[in-house]
Amino acid sequence: MLIKLSGARVFDPTQNWNGEVRDIFMRDGRMVAEPEPGARIDETYSLPGRVIMAGAIDMHTHIGGGKVNIARMMLPEDHRRDLVERGEHTRSGCGCAAPSTLTAGYRYAEMGYTACFEPAMLPVNARQAHLEMGDTPMVDKGAYAMLGSDDFFLRMMVAQEDQRAINDYVAFTLNAAQAMAIKVVNPGGISAFKFNQRSLDLDESHVHYQGVTPRKVVLALARALEELSVPHPLHIHGCNLGVPGNVETTLDTIAASEGFPIHLTHIQFHSYGTEGPRKFSSGAARIAEAINNNPHVTADVGQILFNQTVTASGDSMAQHRNAHHGSPRKSVVMDIECDAGCGVVPFRYRDKNFVNALQWAIGLEIFLLTNDPWRIFLTTDHPNGAPFTSYPHLIRLLMDKPFRDEMFARIDPDAAALSTLGSITREYTLAEIAIMTRAAPARILGLQDCGRLGPGASADIVVYRDDANREDMFTKPEYVFKGGVRVVKDGKIQQVTWGNVHVVKPEYDRAIEKRVSAYYDRYQTISLNSLRVRDDEIPLLSNGAELRVHTCARHRGKP
């Protein structure tokens, strides 16, 4: 079946399509080149005045796994603000800060998102992440496995094992957890907290694993991913999250990567200075400059927006430290399986609160001062900075200077006085939005057939009305196609589909499995076979989803 979308302005930065009016075609779920004249076109959509982009990709969103379900369980009062009735095609559920899996999938699709990546999958909790992602309809998904605070790895670090052994362990973990990338969270710090260490600076030794520092953990893992040619570089949630002055830590972390590619996640939470009367200031300009000057560095912002949300993080150390800020005042902190940890703290960001207002401004400053939209990604670290449903609002803040000024005028005046936001004139263009929400995430993750509209790509297409109010425009696309199926019309689900599971499977020396297996038999409470998520389990876990294995052949090389 050949379908033509005709007359819209089309944005696909990978094709250099920057909004010129053109016709695009799809056949049997894939994009195809313009057919020979006279070819039979089964269906034509006439779309003058519309804007077309590929389906959007959220490269950092907590949609599945243990801590997300703890957040859901903790917050019945929040769910009740947005109960979702079952519809003709859709199941009941709830929205807001910690939405049900089904509602999350519907709402992502209704906003034009067709792929989502869970960034903090504990290897021991991998099945739960896949189960919850499996019950998230509409979108493709994948997850990043967490390493860096697990005792097997920290023992390797203490023993100063060869990088090749570390590479094998990293590759084994990617395979065993069915993961797309590796994330490190508070490197070594989640483990250190179990030993009653309450902070761990970049060059500070772990209290038990003497000589192991976050700097060494970051370097070993960043190097491993580069040497394994895993497309996505090490995804780093750095030390000292939320601590005033952590801009220095973040700049030092960039240096610690020694030129190996790294991705700094929710960097807004890591861009705080200590200037000003309250010893809390914006480090955004220095961070943006560092990103601009270091082509091996990418970042997503983790923008905060003013509303009720919940913070769910693997960083048990930081979450325990911040639990007293919780609103409502409750928290869950967990030490997990000699593997990692987590912490869940509900949070309400307020525009009249000095710190929250400055956090908001810092995030926007980073967006607007970073030059290259290929290397800065639009996230709220859902739900930590704000629920993903606030993306259209965030896009408007980036694209609409008068609107941004209006919002800026409402925040705490002491915070506003410390921010340069009012003087920044930049407005993101549609072409730049298409880069940062489509083409760039696809590139940084190594997704060959997503985030673009050229021939061969998956027919994941979003048709927007070109509304001057960009928030309205991005809230409610006119049509969304997923794999060629029209799943959304006028912002409402028309047909429910279930996406695929994206993974990488780098090669490694199987000898590492014998070592890990012996370690599991000796110390853990399951066997390695119970830990490993088998390929043939994926359809059962993930609701019939298929594995999409991405190649690890691309060698990026040091810059």
Place this chain on the structure above:
Amino acid sequence: MTTTHTSVCCGFCGLLCDDLTLEEQGGVLQVTAAGCARASSAFARVSGATDAQRSPRIKGHPTDLPTAIAAAAKILAGSQLPLFAGLGTDIHGMRGLMDLADHCGAVLDHMNATAKFRNILTVQGYGWVTTTFSEVRNRADLIVVMGSDVASRFPRFYERLVWPAEALFVPDLSQRKIVSVGTAQTAAAQSPEGVTPHHIPCGNADLPDVLAALRARFNGQGLAVTEVAGVPVSALDELAQQIREAQYAVLVWVAPDLDFPQAELTTQMIAGLLGDINQKTRAAGLPLGGNDGDFSADAVLIWQSGFPFRTSLASGKPDYNPHLYDTEGLLERDEADALLWVSSLDSRDARPETKVPTVVLADAGMPVDDDVAVWIPVATPGVDCEGHLFRGDKILALPLRAVIDTGLPTIKVVAQGILKQLESA
């Protein structure tokens, strides 16, 4: 002929031991290594069911599966408020039941929910600091058990978690201290050297007072009494000091054993104590559960609806009310007018008394009740079908395999069959 199955994962309690050896003879399973009494009887009972026990029944008369499914669908179609309870199932069974419940507008409750709310309400109101099995095994130097003989519900708890051959961070395991407050531990808790846990005896119903006193003493607050519910304050002082000195103290409780009014205030007291300890040193709770698939069914319900058990889908939207949607209350008040009772894991018939039309999905080991309107034997995850269950620390979902093939349908297949009938009606 005897077939040996090794490294079998057992779903009959929340420990989910994955190291069992079973021998199969004529389709009947016997646990021959790494077992416990609970596993032995469950594997034998489910695998040893007779053909008659494996036949669906309508009011006691044997029938075929499609007829039974049609009869079940008819009962649900005629119901204004169906109650899906028991919910002794695995993750995939629960997924199937959720699809059906959403279509029917059912209420969902679990046979263990009364006990589970002693924990759920504490998390929803206060939160806590918790830990998992391998952390306990490798890190705990002080384990305080409150109100339970843990091995009675989790037979291999001490063998696997407390007294292993070695641990990562406790160099001399003979120094690991066990203290039980309230119910005493049985022989399983003894260390390999024959040391029995230190016991602070009191009635479980006195735990609210005793634990409140412990927390007060931990925080250095004065008490105007010298004993609380028969426990000398000096014994609590000693325990508070042990907690302060511990590298990693673990407080263990098993909610079903905290069977006294407002027990959630006691788990909240424990959570508060954990919060206090963690201001300066490390400690974590281990609220054990996972029996009868309770964590599995609850997890699916939470991620699909946002809410735990006692959630009604009758209005088309989830409506969570732990005080309104309990099985006993809904039946006593004549609000639920049909019951779908699900119990595929432990052959224990925990059904409430009721006159409403009832559909039972039960494992083949369950004694058949011929008065039930529709009785459908189903496969048991880990015996005659594959599945996944959450372990008793909620962090691991482990795969269970089909050790034998009995041809019994899974709960998901039955739920889908009923749903198909209802959708085409």
